[in-house]
Amino acid sequence: MSESVRDDVLPQDSAPPSVASFAQLGLPAEILRTLDEHGVTVPFPVQAATLPDALAGRDVLGRGRTGSGKTLAFGLGMLARTAGRRAQPKEPLALVLVPTRELAQQVGEALTPYAEALRLRLATVVGGVSIGRQAAALRDGAEIVVATPGRLHDLVERKGCRLGRVRIAVLDEADQMCDMGFLPQVTEILDQVRADGQRMLFSATLDRDVDQLVQSYLRDPVVHSVDPSSSAVSAIEHHVFVVHGPDRYAVTTEIAARDGRVLLFLDTKHGVDQLTRHLRASGVAAAALHSGKSQPQRTRTLAQFKNGQITSLVATNVAARGLHVDDLDLVVNVDPATDPKDYLHRAGRTARAGRFGTVVTLVLPGQRRETSQVMADADVTPKVTKVRSGEAELSRITGAKAPSGEPLDGAAAASRPKNHNAPFRGLGSTKDAKSGSGGRSSRKSSEARKLAEARKAARVRRGG
Template sequence: MSFQALSLCGELAQALNKLNFTAPTPVQTQCIPVVLAGHDLVATAQTGTGKTAAFMLPILERLLASPERQGTVRALVVTPTRELAQQVAQSAQSYAQCTALKMVCLYGGANIGPQEKALKAGSDVVVATPGRLLDHLIKGTLSLAQVEHLVFDEADRILDMGFIGEIKRIMRHLPAQRQTLLFSATIDEQVQSLVKQWLNDPKRVSIDKENSAAQQVEQVFYAVDEDRKRELMSHLIGKNNWQQVLVFTRTKNMADSLAKELNKDGLATLAIHGDKSQGARDKALEQFKSGKTRVLVATDVAARGLDIVDLDYVINAELPYVAEDYVHRIGRTGRAGKTGYAMSLVSIDEQWLLEEIEVLLDERLTPQWLPGYEPDLTKEPKDNRKNSNKSRKQRDKKRILNKRSTRRR
């Protein structure tokens, strides 16, 4: 199928031609007709499948059908992170480049003044993170009374990061009559609850098996002692001459510490996480994309927002506390039909986390040993000396989720 078969207007077709978009991806083929028909939608798709165009193109088409209302906020896209908000807004602008439609991107960590000025000048589409969106609603610099199209992009991540309170407050500002679209890499009970509460008889599209890792990503697991992870990582990056390697850690402190040690190993490395200023995060990402920085160490706050073309390598220096985050992490590679490589380093204390991922993926994941970096089998998991694995899981999950619930972005 071609984009012409989707009956998009001339302005959008012209923009797609300039962007060298020839054939729609499966998620675009299935979602665009549904959105054009005015239905609510729940779509399950991995990152890198073209889902932004799947909802943005038909929304722009419908906005262009009422040119007399241009300049009024009629479409709202809610995203979990600043990076994803910027990415979606940039994509929307590129699709609308041959039209008079205006986009505004609202996110925390940046001066609110220019955002207020942009809103005052008029906007058709607003892309925002929950916290900053609520700031504008409270200040009265934004009205959602005319919104016709609402999109929850990466809804599972929005809920996982503790934004349900903000979402409930935002929903009070939206008209009851609207089209609501929900896109998510994974579907769990929280997401299902959101669907039941705020969507009206939605159509469903599922591109990948729910809660599955990207099929085109090769997954490799190494068993290694915690204190030798950095050494093994540097060895493999250097030996294989990997460029543009995205490394994930659980904490900000670990991200900074690991970046410092990798630099000592001669690998140009930067860290990116929620405590970094927006300017520092943008600069680090730009240097990584340009190749000036070889390794980028990130916490899960960046797992969904990074848009890096041709990223071949993802390394989990630490397994995530929440198994679904593993899917999101490795989804940064192997995008748009390309192959990718995801390596996870598993210490004896993380065995229960690996088991959680196995349950989620319904797949047996067996770590291998690399000669010279074999784990010390005489060691016992630290928590086994005091508590059962079950109690440790409950305690660690509660701690990390409580921490996320206090994060505002």
């Protein structure tokens, strides 16, 4: 494709249009009324830039950082252009493809009030829940479908969905869908929608496989890059905390025990589960989120995190894209990101919708060089601080404090010393608490002494 739309030389909007209200964009009265009811009055830059082209039926290629308002940017135009039409059973009229279940549900929830105002039916199609129920929703007729590629592919294969009448197709977080290996399914789906329909592609970056999608499926797209990825976190303070291995869990625990919510990222499901168990044993209201959890579990956990029942969400990168939580001001990379795009998307969970936030990355001394390179590639210059648990600087930056130590839900206080004055040096680095007074070793020593004394008494009785 033309080099003019590649990520490194993408043309920038000289100045986003100055739009004081959504009413200036030509949206239907029903949408304007619903926006007002939800307190949404002034469009974000990406919305002001792209909605006129979306409403005009143009193909749109948009790059904007996560949290910049892309959902309404493509969603309102799609809904307005679909209003007044009626879908036949199994034949939706508009489609939004997203990479993860959480993002699909979030997009569906965000668009539902506006769809209902226009009397449009919206179905969310994701894995991990009953495919039969989703097939029934499509069979009843849904004008708008928000889907992950895998589950939509399954429904098409089962003849539960036909895409030939889809006249508006949106790809949200296109770069992640490519990174996750969805490109073959995405292209297969796009090959089935109306060839003369409208395409809108939104992504944080427009490189590699995303180029292929643009070249193959977008016709003379209008390009908008309102929030380029290199400026992705201007509203965020970035910190790197250099910690010693034995102190890593103690630092993490004190941060998680802060007043207010925190999102903690680790690389593996096992690591997420282990840290969650430890935090709950320490008295922190924590929950785990990763691909090994069922979809109802994941949905319930996110709801509890958003309403404050859970204050520490411990997650793999499944939560790095699309997750929106109001007023989330702290993200912690317990395991440092090894890819600049992953770092930016993790960081993008805070400072959303024009707010400010803090991102902290914990690194061991041996990880500093690799982490510095990732930060440089992400065009981020963090403040580097050596910290230890219990220090004032740790509390100043993150609000860290000592946990209550009262286990939740009967969780065992794994690897916590009984003496609370003793420094806690992290899971896997303390001696087994049972090996101290009253522990297994003590019991064995006591039994050995009793046996020796019994043998001695027997010898005395025998005259030995």
